[in-house]
Amino acid sequence: MATTVWSQTIQEYEYFYDSDPGFGNGETIIAGENTGELTQTFALPTTNLNEGFHRLFFRSMDNTGIYSLYGATPFYISEPLGGSSSVANLSAAEYWFDTDPGQGNGLALAITGTPSQALESYAIPLGDLEQGFHSVNIRVQNTDGIWGLFSKRPFYVSEPFASGGTAPDIASIEYFFDTDPGQGNGSALTVSGTPSALTEGFIIPLGDLEQGFHNISIRSQNVAGDWSL
Template sequence: MYNSNAKLIMFLLLFIIVDTAYSEGYTITEATAYTITGAEYFIDVDPGEGNGTPLAPKDDAFDSSLEQIDMSNLKLPQDLKIGYHYLYVRMKNQDGIWGLASRQLFKVVGTKTIQAAEYFVNYDPGKGNATPLEINNGKVDISDIDTSDLTVGINRFFIRMQNSEGDWGPARQFDIEVLERPTMQAADYYVNTFPESGEGQPLNAYDGTFDGDTEQFKGILDTANMDIGTYTLFVRAQNSHHRWGEVVSKQFEVRLPPHISGRVFTDIGGWKNLSISNAHVSLAGTSYSATTNDNGDFVIMNMPPGDYTLTINSPDFYPYTQTINWTGKQPIQLNLPPAERGQYTRSDIEKIIRKYDPSMDEKVSLEEAIHALKTVSGFLEE
């Protein structure tokens, strides 16, 4: 858009035509004053003498060799584009001869917007003939540009835009290097956090060779020393250009395999649910066994399915047995309460005295003896 009422500089035009006499050598004989009888103007392009837009004198009459032209009512064409233009004015004398056009530079102001865009690669097909691009809110969207047909090497990529007045701007060049189609050359994995070394545990190609742009991987994730719980496995691949691809992740859970587990406890002296530690738990007639921890817990794994007699032995309790059927599929959870022996031999007491003699004087006080007996029975921890 532009201001059609823009004020233009008033022209004071002096029209003097020099009469020439024709002879063998184009000689100027004298200068003659003429009367101005007409005036016209045009913008940028000369339509030819007499074909411009007529102008009127300020005194309403062309009757002298010096005239002031009224430019106050001059109107610019509605289709005049934003930017710089030239206004030309010329006058005619009484003999119908037009003088030279006098010009004045002026500027039409306004806002241009992008209405179209296109791109081409390497060779220009001509303005408006290239591949169109989408315009979103005055911005050129290049996300859908197809580069699949580009040749390996440097490709010259050009973008140009057209404004709201239909004018195409110059094409801007960008160089795009197309590398040979890469293949995968390596893959690795890591668990939960990226290693500080920047390298995960290597994976192998499933077919033994990294030679394609897609590959299946194989590897071993050792969970033997991992705590029970949920973890995240991350896998990534590297191509022949030494570029790492997107990291893919998947959660997994570390669980115990099918097993027999349980807790060994007792009720003694009015105290309930006291843990029995260091009890030997075994499957009679097999080598499968475990020892209870401080909480009385045990786990037995890797035995074949079948019927078993589970036995618990502790120096301070009577042996305990229970028959179980192990299918090998689902864990078995047991709570086992062996009975307290209740009586101790002289040898037991001597062991207690040697073990629970905090003063190291080979004498056990009543308080120390009571403490020792409670510890043996599971009433107190050592």
């Protein structure tokens, strides 16, 4: 595993699998010499993990004792491959919207042959999805019958544009911390004019946020009154 993290000075790392044991209770790794930025490679044991899906968590601690947010990476432990055996090839793929129907119950996607890996582009029909926010999910199965983790992407279904029309321009942007106050109730950010696309750097005050972990969320609204993710 290779990772890059920043802090005042990185003193140590800790990692754990699946469940967070609490700050300082993971498996400790001493950081190499650094001035707040460090790239390091580790070999982490998985000896006691059962076959199946797991998650690896990783976080760092600086020289003042403050821990970073953790990074989480899912992975799968399979039965040991014997002799000249290789990883089973792909045999099927499926997709679904919003709610997981269960492995094998999604809508099938074509895979040519049984390749060891596939790079495919699919045109997925939206069917009768209602206007609003949705997610599309895709997963694959190998020739041993084992399904992989699924990949999820959110998207928004809008009303059809009139013939020859274009997407409405951006009218406003808002942000909020931690809890969503509802569309239009966040703190406004300045948008110059009504651009069709925007690349902007904002300075956002933290106000009276308490010490600890927080989330910052940003969304935009177009001139038709529709809010983004």
